[in-house]
Amino acid sequence: MKGIVMDTEIRAESPVKYAPRLLGAAFLFVILTSLAGGLLLKSAAGSGSIADVLVNVSQNPTLFRIDILDGLLNSTGIVALAGLLYVVLRQQNKPLARIALGLWLAEAIFYAIIQMGLLALIPLSAEFVAAGAPAGSFYLTLGDFLYNGVYAQGMTIHMWFYCMGGLIWYYLFYRSNYIPRAISLFGLLAVILGLGSVVFQLLGYEVPILVSLPLLPFELAIGAWLLFLGIREQATAVNPSRQPAVQG
Template structure:
């Protein structure tokens, strides 16, 4: 009975984690669209006050994505901890760091609203200062994002290493994740150096998150990884590998 209850708990966790993966992808795209439609316009400071609701909506969606990133670490901690307490804690810490950088991104976006409001009321000398301040915050966002993506990449490497070692998912999925997040780490480090490869490096890991989100909802974790753990053996079945 205890084993059955534990399996039900892990199945529920897998479903919730999968939903959070897919929801994070959707709200991230929607939030980016709302933000870019406002801040991507020419002379956006003159219109940002009028579009403040749209911009704030995009920021809220990004905050939801940040909360989802932290939730991944919390939800996966009891799943990963029996296989490696150190890596499970590292995964949680990296996810929290990632969410902090996302939150800083949101702050820089929201600061455009009061700057835009002041811009409309200011005289010529002051408008130049406000434009410069706004530009600094906008230009800082890619650096903040890059650091957050590096933290996400490290988290993904730890997650997929444990996925592979414990066979929590089929090993080809774990290998895909290891490659995808390694590309993210390398790509974002190079992005901070000015190579412009950041967006391209996100694709393999981003597609992995969409796929694995659906996989966890439909399939869940490999049951043999938990039954072998409960019975004290270390020979998970290969049927799902």
């Protein structure tokens, strides 16, 4: 009776079969919900002074709630995205992958907290309008805190965790050669620009949105590549000297 030699080591190190394509779908889901959220928020809250924002929110509460739901879906998508990245890239460097996973989980948490601030604007805006939209009232102070503080500053902190985690994920992609290295390098460049933007914003400088814009085509590109093409299969030659002897 002869045993059969199984290459269990290689099997154990291979990414889960469908994880790369699920990862691509997760990238696309997160970027599309993020874009939809930005459009919904602009439509529901508008722009201008905080008084204008409160009036607009009071007039579009349903649209504003849809935007918040979109934000929660985005936060959930980030959790799924981080988990799938860990599954696909952990064999490149498990400690680094764990750090990146924690950073993107923190990003998801901050994004959820931002939605709490937006949700609180709905009853506040209704009370503000019912009171006759008084100038110099506590409604404006609280509204400014929720919109320009919790939401706007929360987005900056959320981007900090995204960029720090992205530096690790996209380095691991470059190291793995799972996708063309040109895409990985583009991602590293885009996330470095985004991180620089965050640092300058935290220091109190105005930074144009164009600085972070390269992140959009990158995430669309990596998402589409992984969804439709998956990752490059890395053929690993088995060293006969490492194989256990077949016993009769």
